[in-house]
Amino acid sequence: MAQRAKVGPPLISMAALRILVVDDEPAMREVLHARLSQWGHEVRTADSGAAARAAVAVFDAEVVISDVVLPDLGGVELLHTLKVERPDRVVLLITAYGSIGTAVEAMRRGAADFLTKPLDYTALRERLDLLARERDERTRAEAPAAGEPVDLRGTDRLGPLVGASASQRHLWELIRRVAESDATALIIGESGTGKELVARTIHDLGPRRKGPFVPVNAAAIPEGLTDSLLLGHTKGAFTGATDAGVGMFQLAHGGTLFLDEITEMPIGLQAKLLRVLEDGVVRPVGSTRELRFDVRVIAASNRDPMQAVEERHLRADLLFRLDVLRVNVDPLRQRREDIPVIARHFIGLSNQRHNARVTGLSDDALAALSAHDFPGNVRELRNLVERAVVFAREGVISARHLPFGEPEPQKPAPPTGIVLPEGVTSAEAERILILETLRRAGNNKAEAARRLGIDVKTLRNKLKTFGV
CATH class of the missing domain: 1.10.8.60 (Helicase, Ruva Protein; domain 3)
Structure with a gap:
């Protein structure tokens, strides 16, 4: 029979980074995707410089890990492009060739670090943990101290949230009420409305503010790592498990677990998540011990949850478990x-x-x-x-x-009638009019005659005159 044990605070309390991996070697991309995802980050991959530039257009990567040698564009050139678009984006370049010259040029253009293969994954993890902490410190510096009383009257912000509308003030009142509770909450809003900021504010204003806030993008959980990411795993639990892995609930112990895009989570994983929420314990993959956790769960979706249930993207029982407190975020x-x-x-x-x-x-x-x-x-x-x-x-x-601030003057619509050259004679004008009308009618003489207001016999005679 499985033994139960209490777990202390997690060994790692790291907030997820949005990371883009760029490498033309499939094996390298897969390994980095698996490791970074296991560490709790949101990961996308690209196999070329062009694919990387397309990816950042829709995936606002905070960190890019790129090979120096790419099939279409060097990593240093890609670095320049990525830094111009977003100067604070961190770019880590990796290569199998320890070239000092390339490293110096990469650093000159803004690379945060230059790593050589085979990668030191321990050092990489420490580097990413540091970046996540620095980002969170900047975010918190821009907001009032956690739990600091905020007067909603006459102010245009609540923590990192900004606004002046009645809708926004109503949202702030709701956030403060939800923060006072420890019940699960569901945030509904379109992409880009700031659902994660709402969840962070709820966390920062609540009694768990001293604990970790762990965001997980449910849509980005890689297949094959679902159990490990949810439950954690022991060393040697499966091929490649060289170290013990901490699951999302252990990471968030004492704090808040934010499950973004919950309607995109694989159905099979939803069933396991529901069981964990009901039992309040996790059993890491490869272990016989159950670990109890203390976590508040906040979920979010950019879809109507009931419609997601009807379309079988979301389990009804999981929705009922999560939808205790509802927070709707209006579009801008x-x-x-x-x-x-x-x-x-x-x-x-x-x-x-x-x-x-x-x-x-x-x-x-x-x-x-x-x-x-x-x-x-x-x-x-x-x-x-x-x-x-x-x-x-x-x-x-x-x-x-602004890209849409000064619209280009609209070009006049092309004329729909038949344009006659200047100075044309009446005979030439008649010929142009008849032949163009016939062409527009698909060489259908009856239709052309109808459009011209003459009978078919007259049209045929005219065509003979024109030698057609």
Whole structure:
């Protein structure tokens, strides 16, 4: 019979990083994907420089781990492109060839580190842990102290959340109430609305704020590692398990586990997750001992959960277990009065990041932003503002700094009638009119005659005259 034991605080309390792995060797990509995912990070892979540039357009990677030698673009050249798009992006270059010259050039262009194969995975893990801690420290520095009382009246922010609309203030009131509870919560909102920030704020305002906040992207859990990521594993539990692995519940012990995109979690894993939530214990893969954990679970989805149940993307019993407290986050297009406040907030952050001196928005820029529908929500606004700050550098952001701020003058629509050359004679005009009408009618003489307002016999006679 399995023994039960209490677990202390997790050995690792690391928040996930968004990491892009770029390598043309499939085996290397698979190994890095497996290890990084096991360490709790959200991972995407690309097999070339072009694929990497396409990937960062939809996956805002905080860290890129790239081979120096790629089939279409060198790692150093890719580094330059990635740093221009987002200067604070961390790029780690790896190679099988310990070239000092390449390393110096890579460092000069902004590489954070230069690693040689075979990789020292212990050192890599420590490096990523440090990056995650530094990022979290920056995030917390921008927000009030955890648990600090916040007066919602007359303020435009709650922790990292910014806004001035009635919708946003209602959200803040709901967040504070949810934070007081320890029940599971479900956050619903479109992509880019800031569901993770809402979850972090709930954590920071609640009694678990001194514990870890562990985000997990349920859609990015790799097949074959589901049990290990959920439950943890012992050393030697399976091929490649050279060390014991800590599961997500152990990582979040004493704090909050945030399961993003829960409707995208594999159905088989959902059943195991439900069992763990019901029992309050995990049994690591390869172990006979059950470990009890103390974790609050907050889940999120960008889909209607009931529709996901109907489409069999989400188990109904898991939804009922998670949906104790519901938090709905409105899309930005439904609270346009928040756009100026959020934009100013991002201008301040972008000024610090890019050493710029932008002071605000011009009237035309604000009008352009306010008229935009923002399908990408706050994330899209953040990227637009950062781009504008990079281009403007100082003064105010005007409409010309926005991709949609100054629409190109529309070209006149091509004429739908038949255009006659200038100076054409009446006989030539008749010929052009008849032949073009016949062509547009698909050489159907009856249809052409109808359009011309003449009978078919007359049309045939005209065509004979034209030698057609």
